[in-house]
Amino acid sequence: MTDRGASIKFGLAALAVFVLMAWVFGWFPPMWEWLKTRNWGLLDQQIINGVQLGSIYALIALGYTMVYGVLRLINFAHGEVYMVGAFIAYYIAEVWFEKNSINIWLLLTMMIFGSMIVCAALGVTIERIAYRPLRNAPRISILITAIGVSLFLQQSLLLVFRVSPPPSITEQVNPFDRIKVDWPLFGELTFAGGQLAMFGMSIVLMIVLWWFVTRTKTGRAMRAVSHDFSTAALMGIDVNKVVTITFIIGSALAGAAAMMNATALGTPLKTDYGLLPGVKAFVAAVLGGIGNIPGAVLGGFLMGVAELMVVWAGYDMYRDAVAFVILIFVLLFKPTGLLGSTAVEKA
């Protein structure tokens, strides 16, 4: 491993060469032209939207990063837990909205808690059945098990879809869209009510999580297990209980994110609903330094903003690729992520 000074020097040198090349080959005039043609008026709006999207990524990334912190496991089934959360929210909405007598706020509360509870139960079940028997097995086998579980959930959902097609009633259910908040300070900046509520709710959830992890006894146990699994067990911490709680919290956050995404953004429900958000959130967790809770939030927001900046720049096609490009560049210069510990991991 080279030291950090060398990598910074290397990075600066690469940057200098790039700028020189750009100047030599005359990229600057076209670049200025390109910059002039962008829609600068939309930039602030897109950043706001990016932060809102990032809050979803951050919530999912928290589940990834917490599970990784405790078990050193990439939980590939997490994206599918997210998908099931959206599924539950949709079906709760379909079953109850038909009756039309239900208060919309009550319905929304039911949706978010319903999907959180079902996701938590699902996450715990997956951990019990698929991960716990393999606790001492090679890590790659647990990874394959996680992939198997994720495929199983996807394909089972496809089976259900064949019988009853996915509902699409978000426009009726979402009451937030009637609210539009203008922010006079910045002129034309508007917030869709749904996105604002989504953002607020995810911030609340993150603060609650932060309080839980840093201020409660269970949270301290969780940090201890994450620091050193076997020593924590020796010190009398019930490791299995901590792992279960980790899965409950992570999956419930994914469920909340799914419900908010489904109602506020109205993404249509498909079997690959959880695939790309899941992978992007995982990338966000790695970007922030996997196993690190503030890192996951930071990474999630960065991903969201970067994605919508690419959309703003007019490269809609590449919005899914930008997450990975940023990740590769960050990891090349900081191999343990932005806030990750510098300890060398032994694979």
Place this chain on the structure above:
Amino acid sequence: MTTARIWLVRLLSLGAVILFLWLLQTKISPALGFLDNRLIQIGLLYATLAVSLNLINGITGQFSIGHAAFYQIGAYTSAIVSIHYYRTGTIEPWVWLLLMIIVGAVAAAMAGFVVGLPSLRLRGDYLAVVTLGFGEIVRIIIQAQESLGGSYGLTVSASNSDAPLKIAPMWMFAALAIFVIAVCRNLLKTAHGLPFLAVREDELAASAMGVNTTLTKVTAFVLGAAFAGMAGALFSHYEGFITLKQFDMNQSFLILAMVVIGGTGSITGAALAGFFLYLLPESLRDLPDVSGYAVFGFAISVVIVLIVSSKTRRYVRLTSPGAGQTLFMIFGLVGVLGALFMGFWIWSQEVPRMTQFSVSVLAVGLACAMLFTRKRMPNLAGLGWIVLCFGAIIALTYPAIQGLQSNAFTSNLLGEISYRAGNLRFPLFSATLVVVMLTRPQGLLGHHEFSWDWVKKLFGLPHKSKELAG
């Protein structure tokens, strides 16, 4: 062995391979239908891919989970070259295909070099996510290119015609698989392969002993990618039409699953797992229709078997250590499979529900008793667990089923509409993946290569335990 004898063996095996390919192409392949041919060809292709990923993942220990990217690069590059430069009638198709395989290999090897570079700094899960990201970037870039067909797909045709180019013969698939397996095997047999194993076991120690770990890791990536690129070129000229769906993330995961299930680091394991894991879901395609209740019964049977086996395994370990375990496992496996199919079959019949249920539970119980009973007396505690599980499950699930029947939504889901069992193949496949990993976390062959020793051991014949390094 003398040098002359070594050469004799080499020539003879080369001759045997050529004879085999000739037989395959002229005798075996025409005797099979189109579908059987296709199954074998794609199965061989997956065996090639699994072996090529095994070189990176299993032998060198670099955690790469974006292997479909190299496959994709080989497929698209060779397809583009064919579209622009191939004219039908000017050159023998199979010669051109060989050229295209080289082109695909070179293109993918360059990509492998690019991906191999970060492996110098990253390790473990960080490397995994970079390879995954690379795969996605390649897919997204291709999706954005109009000239590569975007998300519609690309028809591989000659420059002077519009017809899809389907020029890959059967023998080529077998030859490629044999080639890749032979290269990997010979690499491990010679001193050139030892650095790869050293890097896997302990990178720091390896570099301390003078192994050039940088060169080793990048070589592994380049070689593995080149093999995958060859497979890609063959695939695109076999199908005549390629889409992004054939190279997505799930494809990468599938190849990785093949490697791990075969046993990380085992070449034969990867090849066998690649071939049979492709055949498994495909062979389930033509099953007859089943009712939702049969599916539900099957799911219940799986859960019962899982719970019972997890509860009783520790007693099995206590009561039957060492000898006889192989036979015991085979009986158990047959018993479990039998029970699962029995449960499946019974649930699909139209007899009163309670009868169905109790009979299928009994069948599963019988199988479990077979699984966890040795030739001698069953362990009483184990038996107690089994009875307890069944009691609990009957008590819990019968009302649950009645509840499902009385609810309009779920009874619609389960009862009235029947599933094509072919649609069940991917849930079944993924469940198999999980179950195999739970029962054999090391993969089917572990680090070992395939040998007939276990059969000999089973029948008490003389055998020698031979292990490959690692």
